[in-house]
Amino acid sequence: MxxxxxxxxxxxxxxxxxxxxxxxxxxxxxxxxxxxxxxxxxxxxxxxxxxxxxxxxxxxxxxxxxxxxxxxxxxxxxxxxxxxxxxxxxxxxxxxxxxxxxxxxxxxxxxxxxxxxxxxxxxxxxxxxxxxxxxxxxxxxxxxxxxxxxxxxxxxxxxxxxxxxxxxxxxxxxxxxxxxxxxxxxxxxxxxxxxxxxxxxxxxxxxxxxxxxLGRVKGNKMVDMQLSNNKLVERGTKMIMEKLSIEETEALQLLKQHGSVRKAIIAYEERN
Known part of the structure; x- marks a missing residue:
């Protein structure tokens, strides 16, 4: 060779x-x-x-x-x-x-x-x-x-x-x-x-x-990321705010309730 x-x-x-x-x-x-x-x-x-x-x-x-x-x-x-x-x-x-x-x-x-x-x-x-x-x-x-x-x-x-x-x-x-x-x-x-x-x-x-x-990104967002620190919680909250056009308080509450950006968005859209 x-x-x-x-x-x-x-x-x-x-x-x-x-x-x-x-x-x-x-x-x-x-x-x-x-x-x-x-x-x-x-x-x-x-x-x-x-x-x-x-x-x-x-x-x-x-x-x-x-x-x-x-x-x-x-x-x-x-x-x-x-x-x-x-x-x-x-x-x-x-x-x-x-x-x-x-x-x-x-x-x-x-x-x-x-x-x-x-x-x-x-x-x-x-x-x-x-x-x-x-x-x-x-x-x-x-x-x-x-x-x-x-x-x-x-x-x-x-x-x-x-x-x-x-x-x-x-x-x-x-x-x-x-x-x-x-x-x-x-x-x-x-x-x-x-x-x-x-x-x-x-x-x-x-x-x-x-x-x-594999479907782990939606649009251009990491919707399945683990919320392992405050920075990522903040990022996830902003993603939800932008996607659903809702206020920060509601977005954060959704995120904490469902544990992921993807699940929070799906739950909100099914409810509304």
Missing amino acids: NFKKTTESSSLYDQLELQSVGTLLTQINREDQTVPHAVQKSIPQIEKLTEKVVEQLKNGGRLFYIGAGTSGRLGIVDASECPPTFGVPHGLVVGIMAGGDTAIRKAVEFAEDSKEQGWQDLLAQQISEKDIVIGIAASGTTPYVIGALEQSNAKKIPTGCITCNAGSPLAVTAQYPVEVVVGPEFVTGSTRMKAGTAQKLVLNMISTTAMIQ
Whole structure:
């Protein structure tokens, strides 16, 4: 395989330690601006993967993200934000990373190097053909992730990936690969930067689009969001006020009574 890790290529910038704060910030920002354009080129791949995610979720399956290091953490962040944002059960979107929960805060040495452990971690979630697994790895070479996808393929579980190198072993393994080629990092090999940003953008696109397709957004509003703090209660109240053209006091009372924006609106419209 003719495969080159552009994520490991030498930075376009040098002698960074001699640069001023302002220069460093400007240069980092210049590089960051290239990321959305790289993502844009991958939209056809993202579309195919997202359509498969929607299909699996609509048929009662779950979405699994699996990764190591920064990639694993990004998957966990996206998964953890789905329930409060869209009101879905906590087990619908699941983030798994090499090294387990400990690795979320502190790197676990060599956890990503086991080609068997990723599949074992998926088995612990009682994964089945109804589910879908997305492997996340900037390099596209992480054994933990590749092994998990290989076993998923063998068990007829749909697989996708998000990687930042073209033609990587991970992309070859995944049935629905997404390759966002962002080029060399500002600090050579530091894939928490442009590659991490690209992965975050793609995860946002996949989960948000899937939740909209599942009916978890009405118009452009998060009508199923969990009312877990005062800010969200206030936001929900304003949504109801705008939708029903009623005063704040009545809207807040409806929200508290029914527990969600969607239920409050439905109850009001049925009553009137």
